Amino acid sequence: MSAALRIGMDIGGSKTAAVALDDAGTVVAATELGTVRGDDGVVDTAESAIVALATQTGVAPSGFASVGIGIPGQVDRGLGVVRNAYNIGVARLPLAQRLSARTGLAVSLDNDVTAAAIGAAHLMRLSGTVAYLNLGTGLSAGFVVDGVPLRGAHGVAGEIGHLAVDPRERPCPCGQRGCLETVASGSALRTYWPAGGDHPGRVLLSAIAAGDAEARAAYDALVAGAASCVRLLVLALDPHTVVIGGGLRLLGAPLVDGIRGELDLAAATSPFLTELELSARVQVLPADSSAAAVGAALAGNL
């Protein structure tokens, strides 16, 4: 195998997905393992993923070209430090340096949603401006313009989940009220449809089919909130494509059809919105894509 294989990794709250990409950007190996929380646990998890990919590809663990990591929290790319990644038990971790010291590999970090935006644009062969809307436990977005990610001044570009615009004004852990994340996210589903358990997205559609009115209300709020996000992304940045990603994309076609329906309904009263062709810009990331891992592998050079 070529020594030019690049590793990309998506370290999430429960799982870590990792891939190896060849020069052409094709996934030649992939693995997934449980994320061990805490500073040492995260470094161990990342190292285990590299070893697994080495075994799969026949490349020595020290023989990869680079390692890119997409991770939640605030990422300082220059320092290779991640902060406030509470769902993996990390307050401040110089992950790039620690993993590099263990493996001898060049390691770079990126925000996981920015990495997913890069990966989605690559996997879905999208050009121009791409907005990636991450409907996961939280709500945020990532942007790629002509192949280049927009990261912003302080790494908070795309944090639209904390725009306080919902008239219900539900409290948000960020301290504000009415944030979009209190409406359109997995955590909103958990809070306002507690019967759905820890992974409400997996049982939401069947509960609605069984006539659960609370599930229906939670779903309708999710769809309306996600449509608001698409309008916001289009009016702010005018992307060619808005990709729906994140864990809730497993809701699949009904979610995307619902979002498109909301967008068309709003456009029906507004020639301005009609001309923007909002619903035609919406696509969903295929369910089996490791967009963040793929994007993380590519992100080091972008």
Next chain:
Amino acid sequence: MSAALRIGMDIGGSKTAAVALDDAGTVVAATELGTVRGDDGVVDTAESAIVALATQTGVAPSGFASVGIGIPGQVDRGLGVVRNAYNIGVARLPLAQRLSARTGLAVSLDNDVTAAAIGAAHLMRLSGTVAYLNLGTGLSAGFVVDGVPLRGAHGVAGEIGHLAVDPRERPCPCGQRGCLETVASGSALRTYWPAGGDHPGRVLLSAIAAGDAEARAAYDALVAGAASCVRLLVLALDPHTVVIGGGLRLLGAPLVDGIRGELDLAAATSPFLTELELSARVQVLPADSSAAAVGAALAGNL
């Protein structure tokens, strides 16, 4: 004089400002004239501005390197066509072609707010990501990232004035209700403080000083709405700087201080917002800057 002088022009509803820039991007001549409405009027106005700059600089009218024009409405840069620029009486005008045929010069068009964003970043020597918030008759934004404008897929990037997020739900000419433009714009001031006449921004502060309660209410709504726009721009794009521009910038320091005060008030309840240092990112475009004309001169190459 050098033959490399570039002309930039900002064709507005009442006035057209034009400048000539040297190779270093310095303004070496400037003129301003009334805009004549309609297709022929706009072409005549642009030609007159070129002739005036030729007289000032001693360059023959055909001797300039290029002409860049910032103009309201929807701009197709590739075709050099502007559409739906109602405040200058234009439905569809191939302005680049017509002006080029008359003058022999290379002419390019850009959205006026995008041109202003480019010009503001240049004149204020701002690097990184710059968001330009145009508080004019309407409300919109323009973006420059590392010197390159973000124009979007269909030239509507920055149309945040038509995000429907205001709970008062006032009707907007776009067909929606509660658009940000119904709160934070010159047209909102005219509508909700009719005593202010056609140019309410010019008399607003003196009316407030004289105890006019309606003027006060309109001003407070303007400041709160502009602060919402800054939050939105920062959470969406994470710009290093948000420049307040447009006609209402003549409100000057009180407007900027008011916006900063609103931002700090909201941040006081939210550690998340506090960390974003919103108010520190806000600057105002100097009152005498021809940002859109300067940016239009530069925009052809960007």
